[in-house]
Amino acid sequence: MDSGNRMRPIWYALVLVLGLLLGFYLSMRISGKGRQFSNSGDESKIAQLISYIQREYVDTISRQRLVEESMASIVENLDPHSAYIPASELAALNEPLQGNFEGIGIEFNLLKDTIYVVSALAGGPSEALGIRSGDRIVSVDGKNVAGIHITNNDVIKKLRGPGGTSVKVGILRRGHKGIMPFVIVRGKIPIYSVDTHYMLNAQTGYIKVSRFAQTTMEEFSKAMDNLLSQGMKKLVLDLRGNPGGLLNVASEMADVFLEEDKLIVYTKGRARARDDFYAGPDGNFQKGPLAILIDEGSASASEIVAGAIQDNDRGTIVGRRSFGKGLVQEQSSFNDGSAVRLTIARYYTPTGRCIQKPYTLGNAEEYMEDEFDRFTHGEFQHPDSIKFNDSLKYTTPKGKVVYGGGGIMPDIFVPADTSERTPLLMQLLMKGVFNQFCIAYAEQHRKSLLTNGDVSAFAEKFTVSESLVEEFMTFAEKEKVIRNKTQEKTSGLFIRNQLKALLARSVYRTEGYYRVLNAGDKTVKRAIQALEKTKS
Numbered sequence: 001m002d003s004g005n006r007m008r009p010i011w012y013a014l015v016l017v018l019g020l021l022l023g024f025y026l027s028m029r030i031s032g033k034g035r036q037f038s039n040s041g042d043e044s045k046i047a048q049l050i051s052y053i054q055r056e057y058v059d060t061i062s063r064q065r066l067v068e069e070s071m072a073s074i075v076e077n078l079d080p081h082s083a084y085i086p087a088s089e090l091a092a093l094n095e096p097l098q099g100n101f102e103g104i105g106i107e108f109n110l111l112k113d114t115i116y117v118v119s120a121l122a123g124g125p126s127e128a129l130g131i132r133s134g135d136r137i138v139s140v141d142g143k144n145v146a147g148i149h150i151t152n153n154d155v156i157k158k159l160r161g162p163g164g165t166s167v168k169v170g171i172l173r174r175g176h177k178g179i180m181p182f183v184i185v186r187g188k189i190p191i192y193s194v195d196t197h198y199m200l201n202a203q204t205g206y207i208k209v210s211r212f213a214q215t216t217m218e219e220f221s222k223a224m225d226n227l228l229s230q231g232m233k234k235l236v237l238d239l240r241g242n243p244g245g246l247l248n249v250a251s252e253m254a255d256v257f258l259e260e261d262k263l264i265v266y267t268k269g270r271a272r273a274r275d276d277f278y279a280g281p282d283g284n285f286q287k288g289p290l291a292i293l294i295d296e297g298s299a300s301a302s303e304i305v306a307g308a309i310q311d312n313d314r315g316t317i318v319g320r321r322s323f324g325k326g327l328v329q330e331q332s333s334f335n336d337g338s339a340v341r342l343t344i345a346r347y348y349t350p351t352g353r354c355i356q357k358p359y360t361l362g363n364a365e366e367y368m369e370d371e372f373d374r375f376t377h378g379e380f381q382h383p384d385s386i387k388f389n390d391s392l393k394y395t396t397p398k399g400k401v402v403y404g405g406g407g408i409m410p411d412i413f414v415p416a417d418t419s420e421r422t423p424l425l426m427q428l429l430m431k432g433v434f435n436q437f438c439i440a441y442a443e444q445h446r447k448s449l450l451t452n453g454d455v456s457a458f459a460e461k462f463t464v465s466e467s468l469v470e471e472f473m474t475f476a477e478k479e480k481v482i483r484n485k486t487q488e489k490t491s492g493l494f495i496r497n498q499l500k501a502l503l504a505r506s507v508y509r510t511e512g513y514y515r516v517l518n519a520g521d522k523t524v525k526r527a528i529q530a531l532e533k534t535k536s
Contacts, residue, residue: 071084080363081341085339085340097213102162102187102188105126105187111432111440112436118435129182129184133442133506134440134442137171138179164187166184168183190215193209193213194208194216195209196511197223198514205228205234207237208238211244212301220256224284228284234288240294253305254279255279256285257290258286259283265347268346290531291527293318294306294319294408295319296323298408311402316534319412319414327345351395358405380418382415412530419490422484422490428476446507449507455508455511459504459515462503469495472495
């Protein structure tokens with residue numbers, strides 16, 4: 001939708017519709033073959049129109065296509081989170097919430113028109129067969145897949161499939177002559193919600209949660225138990241970039257931290273009575289100092305958890321203002337396998353605030369551009385640029401002022417770090433040079449990288465040398481990146497941190513990546529400082 005069309009007045013739309021109706025009326029008069037539809041209700045009216053188009057339209061058109069497009073169009077004109085989902089897309093969209101999919105279990109990148117294995121997913125069939133990071137898949141079921149301009153979707157179609165079916169892949173591995181044949185029996189592949197957990201220091205644990213799915217609480221409970229067994233007294237829960245998921249799972253997570261009978265969240269809709277969610281007696285971290293990290297990518301279920309903790313004065317929220325999704329969707333299915341996710345209620349934090357940001361019916365594009373608008377208005381740098389409506393002011397039990405109407409505002413604001421952003425850095429990121437280089441480097445130097453010790457030792461001891469940076473920049477030049485020494489110096493710390501984190505990921509998987517990044521993360525550091533001031 002053109003941004004210039006957003007503010008057209010209502011009369012313009014009315015004139016346009018009347019003009020279209022007048023044109024349709026005149027055309028019927030000219031042809032002499034117009035007809036009167038039966039007047040038997042709105043639902044019949046839509047069905048009559050589709051049948052009429054299918055029978056009489058000048059060109060052949062599929063009835064299914066008309067129905068699908070009509071359904072999508074109706075729902076698109078509601079709020080930005082209601083959606084019609086065709087049967088062909090439903091399974092893929094449900095996978096993140098179900099916590100698994102069926103396939104061979106690899107994370108891959110397409111580099112130099114070749115399928116590179118980034119990692120074999122834990123618990124999947126590829127890991128069981130010994131497929132590892134840096135392997136190159138060059139054939140699938142006997143057909144060459146290297147150098148043929150294959151796409152990500154093509155790879156997924158070839159490698160995913162029903163559990164129990166098999167696929168033959170040919171793999172090239174550095175240090176091994178010839179193509180290594182593997183027959184992989186597809187199976188259930190877990191989609192993990194807890195990206196990593198580990199101890200930041202002797203008393204402080206860290207858990208990174210990326211979504212709220214059916215398996216999230218099982219993973220989260222295991223992570224909590226493991227950290228508590230290591231002596232955790234304080235916790236940093238990282239919900240940055242977490243887009244949300246299942247409301248009941250968010251409620252269960254908040255329950256871990258709240259005392260019995262504390263209100264977590266409630267929902268209410270025009271046709272739905274108020275439904276309250278309260279904490280039970282079994283939370284295993286009801287007293288320990290708690291910090292929750294959020295940013296503009298934290299939405300929905302993430303905001304339920306952050307809002308429950310903030311409104312109950314239970315912990316400290318650190319970062320930047322969250323997305324602002326306070327709408328509840330219910331998924332209903334049709335007989336053909338399609339579904340509609342319809343907004344049926346709003347959710348409210350314990351103080352009574354709805355943190356849904358404003359939206360215009362049928363204007364999802366404007367709604368989704370809000371994050372860019374926040375950035376250009378300076379919100380990512382200066383919290384004072386955020387204007388709150390005093391009519392949406394609420395007070396927590398201990399007297400802290402909080403606001404509704406657009407996301408969760410953190411207790412401690414941490415600005416986005418843009419000091420290292422240069423045109424050179426944007427080239428490196430947009431061209432995917434970091435990933436390409438680190439996968440290739442780790443493949444060549446895996447043994448030497450492993451000599452640093454375990455993941456903790458690597459994060460502490462490994463340093464990105466000047467020669468490694470120069471090797472990286474030489475590689476980048478071959479990828480058509482234009483070097484600039486001044487910009488290279490400005491972005492130098494980011495470049496080093498990113499190289500170290502991605503090399504750690506190649507060798508030690510996700511935990512290695514986060515251990516390295518968090519060591520220099522200002523938001524994590526502010527959270528640790530806040531917890532140190534809190535009595536354990």
